[in-house]
Amino acid sequence: MSAVRAILGQAFRRGDDDAPAATRTRRDWIVDSVLFLLAAVLALASAMTSARQGLHGPLLVIDAIGATMACLALWWRRRWPLGVGLAVVAVQVVSPAAGVPGVVSLYTVAAYRRWQLAFLVAAAQVALLPLARAIHPGGVSPAVYYLGGTFGPAVVVAWGMFRRTRLQAQRERARRADAEEQLRIEQVRYGERTRIAREMHDVLAHRISLLSLHAGALEFRPDAPPEEVARAAAVIRASAHQALEDLRAVIGVLRDGPDGPGPEPPQPTLAALPGLLEESRAAGMRIQAEVGLPDLAAVPDAIGRHALRIVQEALTNARKHATAAPVELRLDGAPGHGLTIEVRNPVPALATAEPKIPGTGAGLLGLAERATLSGGRFEHGLDEHGQFRLHAWLPWPQAAQ
Numbered sequence: 001m002s003a004v005r006a007i008l009g010q011a012f013r014r015g016d017d018d019a020p021a022a023t024r025t026r027r028d029w030i031v032d033s034v035l036f037l038l039a040a041v042l043a044l045a046s047a048m049t050s051a052r053q054g055l056h057g058p059l060l061v062i063d064a065i066g067a068t069m070a071c072l073a074l075w076w077r078r079r080w081p082l083g084v085g086l087a088v089v090a091v092q093v094v095s096p097a098a099g100v101p102g103v104v105s106l107y108t109v110a111a112y113r114r115w116q117l118a119f120l121v122a123a124a125q126v127a128l129l130p131l132a133r134a135i136h137p138g139g140v141s142p143a144v145y146y147l148g149g150t151f152g153p154a155v156v157v158a159w160g161m162f163r164r165t166r167l168q169a170q171r172e173r174a175r176r177a178d179a180e181e182q183l184r185i186e187q188v189r190y191g192e193r194t195r196i197a198r199e200m201h202d203v204l205a206h207r208i209s210l211l212s213l214h215a216g217a218l219e220f221r222p223d224a225p226p227e228e229v230a231r232a233a234a235v236i237r238a239s240a241h242q243a244l245e246d247l248r249a250v251i252g253v254l255r256d257g258p259d260g261p262g263p264e265p266p267q268p269t270l271a272a273l274p275g276l277l278e279e280s281r282a283a284g285m286r287i288q289a290e291v292g293l294p295d296l297a298a299v300p301d302a303i304g305r306h307a308l309r310i311v312q313e314a315l316t317n318a319r320k321h322a323t324a325a326p327v328e329l330r331l332d333g334a335p336g337h338g339l340t341i342e343v344r345n346p347v348p349a350l351a352t353a354e355p356k357i358p359g360t361g362a363g364l365l366g367l368a369e370r371a372t373l374s375g376g377r378f379e380h381g382l383d384e385h386g387q388f389r390l391h392a393w394l395p396w397p398q399a400a401q
Contacts, residue, residue: 024078028078032074032075032078035074035104036071036074036075038100039070039071039074039100039101039104040071042100043067043068043070043071043097043098043099043100043101044067044097046067046096046097046099046100059094059135059136062094062095063094063095063096063097064095064097065095066091066092066094066095066097066098067091067095067097067098067101069091069098070087070088070091070092070095070098070101070102070105071098071101073087073088073101073105074101074104074105077104077105077108078108078112081105081108081109081112081113082109082113082117082121084105084108085105085106085108085109085121086121086124088101088102088105089102089121089124089125089128090128092125092128092132093128093131093132093135094132094135096132096136102125103152103156105121106118106121106122106125106153106156106157106160107156107159107160107163108160109121109160110156110157110158110159110160110161110163110164111160111161111163111164111167112164112167115157115161118157118160118161119157121153122153122154122156122157125149125153126149126150126153129145129146129149129150133145194369197366200247208239208243209316209319209320211236211239211240211243215236235282235283268305268308269296269297269299269301269304269305269308270293270296270297270299270303270304270305270307270308271296271297271304272308273291273296273308273311273331274296276308276311276312276315277289277329280315280319283319285315285318285319285327286325286326286327287315287326287327287328287329288326288327288328288329289329289330289331290328290329290330290331290332291329291331291332292330292331292332292333293331293332293333299333299339299396300396300397302374303339303374303394303395303396306370306371306374306376306394307331307339307341307392307394309366309367309370310341310367310370310371310378310390310392311329311331311341311343313364313366313367314327314329314341314343314367314390315327315343317364317390318343318345321347321348321388322345322346322347322348322388325345325346325347325348326345326346327343327344327345328342328343328344328345329341329342329343330342330343333394333396334396335396335397335398336396336397336398337396338376338393338394338395338396339393339394339395339396340391340392340393341390341391341392341393341394342389342390342391342392343389343390344383344387344388344389344390345387345388346386346387346388347382347386347387347388364380367380367390367392371392371393371394374394374395375394375395376392376393376394376395377392377393378391378392378393379391379392
């Protein structure tokens, strides 16, 4: 009994997942209106047929009242499917004209509630057939009456359960589509955050490492000539200004978004390599560059941007971990053969000591991501001579003829 009460209590409770929404849509209003009119017309026809077959007096009045009540109850079948279904079953005992509303209410229970409740309503209809036959003995033969009264509810329940299965499949597809869309949005957001973080690291790490290098020189050489101090201070000021400009540009892209008031500023390509090398040499780095490309601007912008960032991060790492060590840069490639970048620098004797400029290793991870995203390769580590070697290969497609 407790299990039955729990099932009935959950069935009568509003907000069941299988029940239709209490608020009708325009389509719901149309469907309910059509069903109400159809049930009313068929109930009237059934009552007139019963009157011609000899039903009269109080039974005819009860039949008409019961059919009217059953038709009106259909307006609440969406909110309380089981309650309306059981009420119409009781009305059908004294009102044969309520048969059509009974079919509609049984279908609603089967379509929007669990199958146990649909079988409960159908079993109640079958169990009350003898009582209804005793009250209204006329009409079809007993065999036809009981055969139709048994198989009719079974067909209606099967039809409703088929509809319920389709509704559940539609809801499952909708939930799955929503989950996939949310996952896609999260992946896009994560990719955008990763891209922005990589850009900020590549830009700011280079500038700030220059600041730290020049500030360290001023700290350890307080007796430097005024001209050298002024030159270092000018470089610090220019680097700080450029770092702020780069940060403002990245934050501007974040604030404006893809539909902002203006396009993103152009990103530097490999054509900016000479300026990068000159800036690093002005900071005191000893760079031996071997560039085998006759025209840096001929490199496609997409590949050139990645190549420039790789060189920039390699020089930044050399400044962090091998401040006074010479750096060898080799850059070569051709369309159809790819672009090769190789940077080498000796490892200081105190390689295990804490670097003067702190780092997290995110730069090398960012370079590996850049190379992978562009379809290239990236590797780094100590070579056979004990030097730190950074090697990257980026695809350079053959130009279309």
